[in-house]
Amino acid sequence: MFAGPAFAEPNDGVEGLDEEQQSFAGRFLQFQDDMDEKFFGRAGEINGGNSSDVKETIKEQHADYYVRVARGDVVEKIGRMISRVYEPKSDIQRPTTFGRYYGLDVHAKSPLMGHIHSAIVLQYYPDGTGVIGGTLNLLKGAAQEEDLEYVKNALDVVFEKHGRDPALYRNRVCNMSEDAVQPKYHRKLACVGVSFFGFPMMEVNEENYLLMTEIYAAFISSYLDTVESRKEAPFTDEDVAKQEAMRLNWLEDQFLGDPYSSGVVPYDVWGHAFLPPLVKF
Secondary structure, eight states: OOOSGGGOOTTSOGGGSOHHHHHHHHHHHHHHHHHHHHHHHHHHHHHTSOSEEEEEEEEOSSEEEEEEEEEOSSEEEEEEEEEEESSOSSTTOOOOSEEEEEEEEEEESSGGGOEEEEEEEEEEOTTSOEEEEEEEEEEOTTOOHHHHHHHHHHHHHHHHHTTOOTHHHHHHHHTGGGGOSSGGGSOOBOTTOEEOOSSSOEEOOHHHHHHHHHHHHHHHHHHHHHHHHHTTOOOOHHHHHHHHHHHHHHHHIIIIIOHHHHHTSOHHHHHHHHSOSOOOO
């Protein structure tokens, strides 16, 4: 467990950060551990025990990746990827003195739940600036409108608490396909989640840090609430067809529509962490 910057490993860049930045870096490392414990634990509870829970570290020249995947009968797959980048691999990346990306995907067995892809990142740069951002995506599939509204409301509660208007951040999700590398293959999202990727990015400060970490946890928690409540609900062949189309769309997005999975992060990393447990063509 990372309790703070004093426990950070070599090459984290904390020596190049001031005291306040070191504090945020340490808190973010701890946050990742907390999210793992909370949501892999919750998935296990919903599943009545996960059938498997595997961790893997993949070391590349430019970055290290930490992957964890658990499987079960209700939460069919929950996958996590943490990236620790040492140097840019693409011109869409910047050199960092500290940075972590934490991504978590959840695939429910039932077609009534859709699928969530979530990411949160904190980075500091050599010029002393820092940003925090992320994206909360819900691919609809055959998800029920009342469940979509439940997740949306959970996010809006956090926005209201912090005095923020969700419209800007939600519009980025609703119109995301317009900015895709290949819009034809880009992920088809319910207009429920939000994105904090986009300019201007949010600077790292106490208010933005609390907003991001709280809304990230609220998104996954509310989705898992719907998974648990619907785990025995009946569904139709049409629902299954919608789920299969959704999963194929996500595969196409990751190969053809997302600049990071298609050109930066190795396939054996994002494929293991984020792809659905089954894709039909």
